[in-house]
Amino acid sequence: THSVIHSFASLFLSLDTAHLVCIQLSLVERDQIIIHWMYVYSQWEEVSIMDEKNIPIRTYQVCNVLEPNQNNWLRTDWIPRSGAQRVYVEVKFTLRDCNSLPGVTGTCKETFNLYYHESNEDKDSYIKESSFIKVDTVAADESFTQVDVGDRIMKLNTEVRDVKVTNRKGFYLAFQDVGACIALVSVRVFYKTCPLTVRNLATFPDTVTGADTSSLVEVRGSCVNQSEEKEEPKMYCGADGEWLVPIGGCLCNPGYEEKGAACKACSVGFYKAKSTDTGCSKCPPHSHSLREGATVCDCHSGFFRADSDPFSMACTQPPSAPQQLISVVNETSVVLEWAPPRRLGGRSDTSYSLECLICQTGSQLCLPCGSDVLFAPGQTGLKTTRVVVSELRAHTHYTFIIHARNGVSQASGAGAAQSVSVTVTTNQAAPSPVSAIQASDVTRHSLLLSWQQPDRPNGVILEYEVKFYEKDQRERSYRIMRTFSRSVDVTGLNPLTVYVFHVRARTAAGYGEFSAPFEFSTNSDPFPLIGEGVNSAFLLLSISGVGILLLISAAVFIIRVKIYVDPFTYEDPDQAIHEFAKEIDVSSIHIERVIGMGEFGEVCSGRLRVQGKREIYVAIKSLKAGYSDKQRRDFLSEASIMGQFDHPNIIRLEGVVTRCKPLMIITEYMENGSLDAFLRKHDGQFTVIQLVGMLRGIASGMKYLSDMSYVHRDLAARNILVNSNLVCKVSDFGLSRVLEDDPEAAYTTRIPIRWTAPEAISYRKFTTASDVWSYGIVMWEVVSYGERPYWDMNNQDVIKAIEEGYRLPAPMDCPVVLHQLMLDCWERERAERPTFSQILNMLDKLIRNPGTLRRTGGDRYTLKVCVSVVPEVCVPEWSVCVWLQSIGLERYRDTLAAAGYTSLENLLALTHQ
Numbered sequence: 019t020h021s022v023i024h025s026f027a028s029l030f031l032s033l034d035t036a037h038l039v040c041i042q043l044s045l046v047e048r049d050q051i052i053i054h055w056m057y058v059y060s061q062w063e064e065v066s067i068m069d070e071k072n073i074p075i076r077t078y079q080v081c082n083v084l085e086p087n088q089n090n091w092l093r094t095d096w097i098p099r100s101g102a103q104r105v106y107v108e109v110k111f112t113l114r115d116c117n118s119l120p121g122v123t124g125t126c127k128e129t130f131n132l133y134y135h136e137s138n139e140d141k142d143s144y145i146k147e148s149s150f151i152k153v154d155t156v157a158a159d160e161s162f163t164q165v166d167v168g169d170r171i172m173k174l175n176t177e178v179r180d181v182k183v184t185n186r187k188g189f190y191l192a193f194q195d196v197g198a199c200i201a202l203v204s205v206r207v208f209y210k211t212c213p214l215t216v217r218n219l220a221t222f223p224d225t226v227t228g229a230d231t232s233s234l235v236e237v238r239g240s241c242v243n244q245s246e247e248k249e250e251p252k253m254y255c256g257a258d259g260e261w262l263v264p265i266g267g268c269l270c271n272p273g274y275e276e277k278g279a280a281c282k283a284c285s286v287g288f289y290k291a292k293s294t295d296t297g298c299s300k301c302p303p304h305s306h307s308l309r310e311g312a313t314v315c316d317c318h319s320g321f322f323r324a325d326s327d328p329f330s331m332a333c334t335q336p337p338s339a340p341q342q343l344i345s346v347v348n349e350t351s352v353v354l355e356w357a358p359p360r361r362l363g364g365r366s367d368t369s370y371s372l373e374c375l376i377c378q379t380g381s382q383l384c385l386p387c388g389s390d391v392l393f394a395p396g397q398t399g400l401k402t403t404r405v406v407v408s409e410l411r412a413h414t415h416y417t418f419i420i421h422a423r424n425g426v427s428q429a430s431g432a433g434a435a436q437s438v439s440v441t442v443t444t445n446q447a448a449p450s451p452v453s454a455i456q457a458s459d460v461t462r463h464s465l466l467l468s469w470q471q472p473d474r475p476n477g478v479i480l481e482y483e484v485k486f487y488e489k490d491q492r493e494r495s496y497r498i499m500r501t502f503s504r505s506v507d508v509t510g511l512n513p514l515t516v517y518v519f520h521v522r523a524r525t526a527a528g529y530g531e532f533s534a535p536f537e538f539s540t541n542s543d544p545f546p547l548i549g550e551g552v553n554s555a556f557l558l559l560s561i562s563g564v565g566i567l568l569l570i571s572a573a574v575f576i577i578r579v580k581i582y583v584d585p586f587t588y589e590d591p592d593q594a595i596h597e598f599a600k601e602i603d604v605s606s607i608h609i610e611r612v613i614g615m616g617e618f619g620e621v622c623s624g625r626l627r628v629q630g631k632r633e634i635y636v637a638i639k640s641l642k643a644g645y646s647d648k649q650r651r652d653f654l655s656e657a658s659i660m661g662q663f664d665h666p667n668i669i670r671l672e673g674v675v676t677r678c679k680p681l682m683i684i685t686e687y688m689e690n691g692s693l694d695a696f697l698r699k700h701d702g703q704f705t706v707i708q709l710v711g712m713l714r715g716i717a718s719g720m721k722y723l724s725d726m727s728y729v730h731r732d733l734a735a736r737n738i739l740v741n742s743n744l745v746c747k748v749s750d751f752g753l754s755r756v757l758e759d760d761p762e763a764a765y766t767t768r769i770p771i772r773w774t775a776p777e778a779i780s781y782r783k784f785t786t787a788s789d790v791w792s793y794g795i796v797m798w799e800v801v802s803y804g805e806r807p808y809w810d811m812n813n814q815d816v817i818k819a820i821e822e823g824y825r826l827p828a829p830m831d832c833p834v835v836l837h838q839l840m841l842d843c844w845e846r847e848r849a850e851r852p853t854f855s856q857i858l859n860m861l862d863k864l865i866r867n868p869g870t871l872r873r874t875g876g877d878r879y880t881l882k883v884c885v886s887v888v889p890e891v892c893v894p895e896w897s898v899c900v901w902l903q904s905i906g907l908e909r910y911r912d913t914l915a916a917a918g919y920t921s922l923e924n925l926l927a928l929t930h931q
């Protein structure tokens with residue numbers, strides 16, 4: 019009825035006009051109908067058709083190509099997103115080619131549109147068209163369904179579109195037909211994942227790709243079983259579901275190796291120590307593994323592995339003992355040398371250590387050596403097979419044990435067994451340096467110096483020697499004091515002056531090293547500084563106490579020696595001369611005659627009358643006119659030196675004349691002049707005892723000079739003067755030493771080569787010991803009555819001969835002991851020459867026992883020189899003639915022949931007389 023239709027139409031109008039309503043009317047009664055309706059999306063209908071293979075399939079179809087303005091929608095159910103971010107929609111469909119449809123006008127379309135709408139829930143209700151977002155317009159891919167002769171051929175199109183769905187839990191898809199003839203065969207909705215995979219021993223899970231086509235999802239892998247992370251394993255999942263760029267990865271644990279994409283345990287007999295090792299390795303020599311999955315191989319019994327050994331290294335053994343230990347003792351040092359062990363145990367890290375024990379004589383008791391013993395290059399961890407052990411005690415038994423060790427000695431517990439030992443006894447040695455020098459009781463001019471005994475005296479200390487000098491003077495001039503005690507009172511110092519002291523000890527083995535320098539300054543106070551605020555009574559007591567102490571020490575222990583002062587250390591030579599020499603008024607000198615020529619001018623004899631004293635004979639040396647400053651200084655220096663001496667065998671200085679010209683040096687007068695000329699004049703006229711007496715005098719003078727630390731440098735018979743009592747006195751000071759300070763002077767004609775010790779010739783080492791050498795030559799001069807040493811050999815030949823060990827032979831009738839003493843003075847090593855004190859003692863003994871002088875050598879010096887002489891007058895060669903010629907006495911040839919001395923044999927019987 020109309021009313022029904024009307025009400026129905028109003029219902030219809032209330033629906034969205036965009037949708038069609040499918041209405042079903044059921045007649046129930048005559049006046050009653052039931053109206054069923056449902057929403058349908060336009061004209062799409064579900065139809066069963068056959069596919070290409072004639073298999074029935076269900077499709078949605080629409081084909082309103084004849085009517086304009088088509089808008090037919092087909093919507094899917096709600097599709098849950100399931101974590102996907104981009105979904106792919108694969109649509110399979112057939113599409114009719116508009117041209118293939120007869121009678122269709124411009125209303126026919128050949129595309130449809132794909133839409134989507136995101137939603138959190140399955141609303142299952144109406145969604146407005148405008149809520150959908152268009153994905154794409156889909157066209158047939160040239161795969162229109164064509165019309166063949168009377169029959170339709172289905173051609174299936176497959177189109178895939180993708181869309182980002184990230185906002186809601188799910189979405190709907192919708193297909194909009196705008197007037198095409200389509201059959202939707204299938205719609206497949208999917209998303210992509212990168213599939214579970216194992217890369218670099220790390221597992222990467224199935225991973226949903228990113229939202230954008232270009233996005234990469236970073237995924238962290240987890241290490242497979244029995245593996246550990248080497249570097250964080252990472253990989254990127256690309257939008258197309260492909261894994262890209264693996265980074266980092268894992269390594270199989272120790273005891274496991276990579277096989278396939280997993281870690282498998284090492285087999286028996288194999289091991290893998292570290293995860294970084296490439297794979298399981300066979301156990302190294304002398305080791306084994308009994309179980310699978312070993313991380314290390316165990317050493318066979320008797321073999322060991324050091325903590326530092328790599329597991330890949332073979333197991334090894336400790337070394338056997340060192341072999342062939344040899345010791346060489348040198349005073350208080352011992353050199354130990356040995357050969358490496360016979361068995362090194364398969365290792366190259368053998369090292370040695372040295373155990374040092376002091377063992378008591380006659381007992382088994384040994385104690386470790388003290389820490390003061392030195393080992394070079396060291397005591398432990400030695401790689402060499404030689405050690406020098408020094409600073410040992412003298413005369414002591416030591417046991418040295420050499421242990422050989424290697425890297426497994428400790429592990430094997432056998433370190434101590436691999437050793438070899440030797441026992442030695444050290445020799446005599448000089449004392450070690452004294453230490454802890456102290457100064458006390460310091461005054462303007464004195465101080466009390468004390469010190470500790472050397473750590474290692476190495477014997478009984480016979481005395482201490484103290485050497486000291488003003489710091490400013492360095493060692494140009496110094497003084498020496500000797501004492502038995504460990505302190506000495508040093509006097510005669512200058513006030514407020516810094517002095518440097520060195521002390522050394524002497525034992526039977528000789529002097530030790532000097533101590534390190536000890537500096538101390540004298541003060542300006544005449545009394546020792548005791549402290550401030552001391553009362554005068556205390557001061558008085560202290561002073562008298564110190565006085566008594568000084569007296570006692572001086573009386574009992576201290577040998578005080580005056581030390582010579584070098585006048586050249588004075589800036590002003592006149593200051594030195596007036597300090598050491600007395601100025602004489604020229605009017606008190608009476609010159610009588612010229613007796614010779616000296617270095618600087620005439621030498622005269624005369625008389626000196628000093629007021630209050632008796633007139634004495636003097637020698638007067640004068641400085642010739644026209645002298646230079648240097649000549650003046652050199653001339654006066656002799657007096658400055660001589661003036662410091664006071665000894666019966668040293669020429670005595672009476673004084674100087676410096677205030678008027680010519681300058682003069684006045685000395686005691688020596689009636690017999692110089693010794694060499696005197697002896698030549700009295701050839702053969704003295705007894706041996708007289709000659710030894712002269713030598714004793716010279717030795718005594720020289721001892722005095724050496725005690726004063728004065729080195730003469732030109733000791734020769736020509737520089738000894740003889741007085742009327744045959745007393746010999748040493749003279750000629752100053753000049754020679756000045757000249758020879760010149761480094762170039764060693765080979766100048768000024769150096770008295772024949773009298774000078776080799777070390778003084780070659781490197782100007784002028785010492786008391788070189789004076790001793792010269793003294794030996796003087797002895798020879800004396801015993802040979804002024805013969806020229808080495809006769810007429812030239813200087814170069816003399817130097818060469820001495821160098822080659824040649825020494826002057828005993829002069830005629832020379833007592834063997836005297837010649838032996840000469841030879842002692844000519845020891846090449848200056849330390850081995852006797853001191854003047856020893857010489858003096860020796861000569862004193864000879865004088866007391868003249869019998870010892872009786873034995874003379876049969877060996878005549880003449881025989882030794884003959885060989886170098888070419889006989890000219892001795893034709894045919896007659897040995898006596900050759901000898902005479904060599905000594906310049908060929909004029910006696912006939913006399914000797916006449917007396918029956920025709921051979922050297924009977925010549926030997928010739929006595930001095």
Ligand code: ACK
Nearest residue numbers: 614615616621637686687688691692695
């Ligand atoms: O051999 P003579 O006579 O002794 O010749 C020399 C010379 O002067 C040149 O040095 C002699 N002569 C030097 N000093 C003295 C002295 N104090 N007494 C005697 N003669 C001396 C030296």
